[in-house]
Amino acid sequence: MLAILKRELKAYFASPIGYIFLAVFCLFAGLFFFAGCISNASSDISVVFSSMFTITLFLMPILTMRLLSEERKQKTDQALLTAPVNLFGLVMGKFLAALLLFTIALCVTIFMVLLLAAMGPIEWAKFFGNFLGLFLVGASLISIGLFISSLTENQVIAAVGSFAVMLALYMLDAVSSLINNSVVKTIVDSISISQRYSDFTMGVFNFANAIFFLSIISIFIFFTIRVFEKRRWG
DSSP: OHHHHHHHHHHHHHSHHHHHHHHHHHHHHHHHHIIIIITTTOOOTHHHHHHHHHHHHHHHHHHHTTTTHHHHHTTHHHHHHHTTOOHHHHHHHHHHHHHHHHHHHHTHHHHHHHHHHHHSOOOHHHHHHHHHHHHHHHHHHHHHHHHHHTTOSOHHHHHHHHHHHHHHHHHHHHHHHHOOOHHHHHHHHHTOHHHHHHHHHTTOOOHHHHHHHHHHHHHHHHHHHHHHHHHHHO
């Protein structure tokens, strides 16, 4: 797993993908920080995180599109499938590489909150809640993108597929507002990533919300492993 993790991290920076992701993420975070905090003399950094939630949804396909589709395109997956490799370690290595890159980007918010702390009091519980919430959202989206990447050898198809799924997740709130049936509305709200994330933005740690995101991660990593197992023995 560690070897796969190192290889994937090197691959991110051997191509423009890693740099583009970090640059775009930090650019938007900086813009939202300036507009929401500096311009308004506000110490409420949750404004930045709430905006970056949307940006993260649409940036993740860039990060995940090549993870497994490139292996299939270059036929290097055949060597992995025929070798006595632990598939869990293979999938987790790729997942953790993408998650580590996302975490590096997310750490830009630490510098922002330290700057705000130098200017006045900070609600640290709200900052840590936002940070943890967006981290879990990012990890969940990476697991979904990783699974979609395992289904095709075309990176563009993997990116478009991931984008479509993440757009659908983003639209769940709008769909929920149009539903009159209370039972259906409750179900839609319960699977809405933005609804689950909202508690974190207020600095509230809800164990059920954390379990929700961890469940998404576990389910899609399991699905990805199953795709590889089917191809190995198929």
